[in-house]
């Protein structure tokens with residue numbers, strides 16, 4: 443692909459961006475001095491920036507472009523739908539074909555008796571729906587005090603008031619008066635950072651049993667639901683020990699607590715099954731979906747709800763909904779995305795081809811001196827950086843200092859990895875081919891070598907005491 447010339451010079455774009463555009467999760471002052479990289483187009487797993495550089499996107503945007511960039515079929519589905527019916531709502535006794543077709547398709551694809559869909563425009567909105575739905579569900583069953591939702595520290599469930607309250611990010615709670623009432627956080631199953639002397643299996647059980655302790659402490663008549671990502675994504679791709687989810691499921695069943703699986707990242711092929719719940723043997727009552735539902739080509743999300751929850755909710759006028767719930771264009775794009783995932787056997791590609799190859803390369807990263815654990819499920823992987831593997835030590839520098847140096851070096855080598863504290867993560871498009879996987883690791887390995895010398899040169903290869 444040749445350099446792009448149909449736009450203003452990069453410096454002018456960066457100047458206007460700095461002057462008028464407030465970036466999410468960013469200190470805009472420092473960014474405006476540096477200048478944001480301007481992404482102009484993309485194809486497959488490669489982004490192109492305004493200088494014509496080709497960047498390998500090992501993060502699928504924000505974990506969402508599952509099928510890769512540049513699929514004309516989705517653009518055409520959007521154009522067709524926009525011409526036929528660009529918008530209508532489903533609030534007041536009306537419906538439309540894309541919402542019907544997508545709800546029906548999702549009911550077929552989702553496991554168990556998850557057969558009913560409440561649409562939103564993204565994951566945050568869907569989780570806000572879930573908060574109100576589970577509380578309304580229990581109130582309708584005569585248990586209005588059953589409203590506490592238990593989540594985990596370091597979970598990510600979105601950025602709205604409700605969903606960020608469900609999330610367990612302390613730095614998010616510190617801004618804007620969060621969390622909202624009746625959300626309770628237990629510890630996360632992050633063995634590397636918090637497992638101490640326990641084996642991963644013992645630790646997984648111990649962390650799951652914190653759910654039981656919390657329920658017993660508050661009383662099961664007060665607890666409405668537990669929410670968890672099958673694999674914590676934005677928390678650093680924390681893959682729980684094998685003992686964790688079966689124990690969580692047992693506890694939810696025993697105390698009649700609704701189980702919400704937040705599949706916003708793990709859904710639609712990411713873990714080598716269509717849903718992460720299938721990979722971990724979870725039987726959720728509600729599943730949150732977004733991101734890979736449309737591969738990021740249009741904003742859409744939702745909650746897939748069990749027969750039992752839907753039956754109770756059917757008797758209630760649920761005073762909740764979004765202008766763009768089930769938006770026809772977004773729904774048409776999602777349907778086309780699901781068609782391609784199925785017809786091109788993308789989940790099988792993850793399971794049989796891409797994930798095994800990425801895994802082989804990924805586990806080898808522990809040969810680098812500063813890489814402690816390397817973990818991977820499907821095409822979702824992380825490494826923990828450490829100054830001393832034998833003790834699983836943290837760095838003496840502020841958390842994220844070393845991680846961000848690594849991330850910046852990756853970025854300058856034209857491969858996008860994300861740093862979460864001092865972990866580095868990838869989640870490439872699920873369509874990534876073997877040659878692109880080889881290229882990705884050439885760039886990652888080169889970046890890690892350069893990062894190790896930079897970190898030593900700056901005197902940062904030191905363990906916290």
Ligand SMILES: *Cc1c(COP(=O)(O)O)cnc(C)c1O
Pocket residue numbers: 563564565566567569598599600601671675676704705706707732733743
């Ligand atoms: C991204 C994400 C969300 C929020 O989705 P938005 O579309 O950004 O609102 C919720 N849950 C998980 C697990 C996510 O990764």
